[in-house]
Amino acid sequence: MAEARVQFHGADYEHVLGLSGKWHGIDIEYVTVQPPRQIFERMLEERCYECCEFSLANYIMLRDRGADWLHAIPVFPYRAFRHSTLYVRRDSPMKTPADLRGKRVGVPDYSMTAAVWTRGILKEQYGVDWADMRWVSSGRQRFEALPGASVELVNSDLEADLIAGRIDALFTPNPADETKPEAERQLRSLIGDVQQAEEDYVRDFGVYPINHVVVIRDDALARLPDLPRALFDAFRDAKSRAYQRRLGTTLMPWGTRHWNKVFDMFGGDPLPYGLDAVNRVVVQRLADYLFDQKLISKNVDIEGLFIPQTLKFGA
Numbered sequence: 266m267a268e269a270r271v272q273f274h275g276a277d278y279e280h281v282l283g284l285s286g287k288w289h290g291i292d293i294e295y296v297t298v299q300p301p302r303q304i305f306e307r308m309l310e311e312r313c314y315e316c317c318e319f320s321l322a323n324y325i326m327l328r329d330r331g332a333d334w335l336h337a338i339p340v341f342p343y344r345a346f347r348h349s350t351l352y353v354r355r356d357s358p359m360k361t362p363a364d365l366r367g368k369r370v371g372v373p374d375y376s377m378t379a380a381v382w383t384r385g386i387l388k389e390q391y392g393v394d395w396a397d398m399r400w401v402s403s404g405r406q407r408f409e410a411l412p413g414a415s416v417e418l419v420n421s422d423l424e425a426d427l428i429a430g431r432i433d434a435l436f437t438p439n440p441a442d443e444t445k446p447e448a449e450r451q452l453r454s455l456i457g458d459v460q461q462a463e464e465d466y467v468r469d470f471g472v473y474p475i476n477h478v479v480v481i482r483d484d485a486l487a488r489l490p491d492l493p494r495a496l497f498d499a500f501r502d503a504k505s506r507a508y509q510r511r512l513g514t515t516l517m518p519w520g521t522r523h524w525n526k527v528f529d530m531f532g533g534d535p536l537p538y539g540l541d542a543v544n545r546v547v548v549q550r551l552a553d554y555l556f557d558q559k560l561i562s563k564n565v566d567i568e569g570l571f572i573p574q575t576l577k578f579g580a
Contacts, residue, residue, distance in 0.1 A: 269290050269291045269292060269489060270291070270292040270294075271291060271292070271293055271294070271315050271316060271485065271489060271492065272293075272294045272295075272296050272314070272315065272316075273293055273294065273295050273296065273316050273317060273318075273479075273496065274296045274298050274304050274314045274316075274317040274318065275295060275296075275297065275298065275301065275304070275317060275318035275342060275479075276297065276298065276299060276300070276301040276304075276318060276342070276343065276477075277297045277299055278342060278343070279507050279512040279513060280342070280503060280504045280507040280508075280512070280536065281295060281342065281500070281503050281504075282503060282506070282507065282512075283503055283506060284499050284500065284502075284503040286499070288494075288495035288496070288498050288499045289491045289494055289495040289498065290491065290495075291489055291491060291492060291495040293495060293496065293499055301318055301343070301477065302320075302377075304317050304318055304319070305319055305320045305323060305407070306405075306407065308335075308480075309323070309407055312334065312482060314482065315481070315482050315484070315485035316479070316480065316481045316482065316485055316492065316496060317479075317480060318342055318343070318477050318478075318479060318480075319335070319337075319477060319478055319479070319480040320377065320378045320407075320476070320477060320478075321341070321378055321475055321476060321477060321478045321548070321551060322376065322377065322378035322381045322551060322555060322560070323376065323377075323378070323407055323408065324337055324478055324480060324570070325551070325552055325555055325561060325565060325570065326376065326408050326555065326560055326561055328565075328569075328570060329555075329561035329562055329563065329565070333483070334482060334483045335480050335481070335482060335483070336480065336481050336482075336483065336486055336571075336572050337478050337479065337480050337481075337570055337571050337572065338478075338479050338480075338481065338493045338496060338497055338571060338572055338575040338578070339478075339497075339538060339539050339540040339544060339571050339575055339576075339578060339579070340478065340479040340496065340497055340500045340501075340538045341475045341476075341477065341478055341479075341536070341537075341538065341544065342477050342478075342479065342500065342536075343475075343476045343477040344473050344474055344475050344476060344535075344536065345379070345438075345474060345476055346459075346463040346466065346473070346474060347379055347382045347383040347386060347436075347438075347474065348386065348456050348459045348462045348463050348466070349438075349454060349456070349459045349463075350379060350383055350436050350437060350438050351383065351434060351435075351436060351454060351455040351456055352427065352434065352435045352436075352437065352440055352442075352452045352453065352454060352455065353427070353433065353434050353435075353452065353453060353455050354427060354428065354430070354451060354452060354453075355450065355451055355452060355453045357433070357434075357453075359433070359434070359455060360455075361391070361455070361456075362387055362391040362393050362455060362456065363391060363392070363393055364455075365387070365393055365397075365398055365433075365434055365455075366393060366397045366398065367397065367398070367399075368398055368399070368433035368434055369398075369399045369401060369431075369432045369433050369434075370398045370399065370400060370401065370432065370433060370434045370435070370436065371401045371402070371403070371423035371426060371427060371432045371434070371435040371436070371437075372400065372401070372402055372423075372435070372436040372437075373402065373403060373404060373423065373436075373437060374402060374404065374405075374406055374407055375400060375402045375406060375410055375414075375416045376406065376407050376408040376409075376410070376560055377407070378476045378477070378551070379436070379438055379476065380436055381551065381554050381555055381558060381560065382474045382476070382551065382554065383436050384554065384558055385550070385551075385553075385554030385557070385558070386466065386474075388557070389470065390462075390465070390466055390469070390470070395557075395558055399415075399417070400414075400415065400416045400417065401416075401417045401418075401419055401423065401426075401432055402416050402417070402418055402419070403418070403419050403420065403421055403422070403423050406418070408560065410558070410559050410560055411559040411560065411561075411562060412559070413559040414558060414559035414560070423435055423437070424437065424440055424441060424442065424452075427452065428442075428451050428452070434455060435452075440452055464530075467530065470550075471543075471546060472546065472547050472550055473531065473535060473547065474547065474550075474551070475544070475547045475548060475551065479496055479500065481493065481496070481572070486572070493572050493574060493575050493578075494574075494575075494578070497538065497539075497575065497578045497579070500538060501538055501579070504536060504538070508534075511524055537579075538578070538579050539578050539579020540567070540568070540571060540575075540576050540578075540579075541579060545567055548567050548570070549565075549567055552564070552565035552567065
């Protein structure tokens, strides 16, 4: 009889604390990996994890390209706005996203979920089409864009390129420049009031961007048919405990006030699981961005992305 045990590889979040344990007869061990992009890259190259956190954009691209060895459940462990990822030099004349038209813009991996969301937000919220910019990427690319999306590949440090003026702007979540003392920084955010821009995006479009999803390899699914339910319930219960403890509010000044504001804004649950109406909108928005940006070849059947039995989870 097969041992009902599995390791889940994911990032270190407050809402997964205490997730390890036995669920529906399956022993789940949560293994933390930082940064999570290491998980995505190894999964794509080696298919080395039975189940793990994974890039939602990359998962949709895999399915579009006919891959059938990886299956998703509607658990979304990481969401993030991307307005804060737009950087220019401090002395740049650019003031707003509209100034990006015609500019040479760097992005580490053209196909990463953060970049897909950023380009989509630029077009939808600011009217700046991704095709109006010249794209430059460096390093290993997880996926190639389809014909119609022109991306120049370079072998250089994009942040250094921006500081030297070889590119005009950079999309990156964590520039090294931000680790320097304020007076020594050479870059600035292109969007001045990032939080206000993000709140405007939620108000106008009803979207808190999903970046990652939970996936299961096909052989693990065959070995442990109850694994989708076990993982869903493990994530749901861990998140519920985090909500009850209001994790984070005791660490940060004004944490409780901010907690209350955010939970009011998102109807009591900023991280909903399950393929409910809210999550359908968000996943569909990302799929639409992928199609518009020439990263997938056809429109997506949202329900077809997930294991059929999981479509009712959380309902």
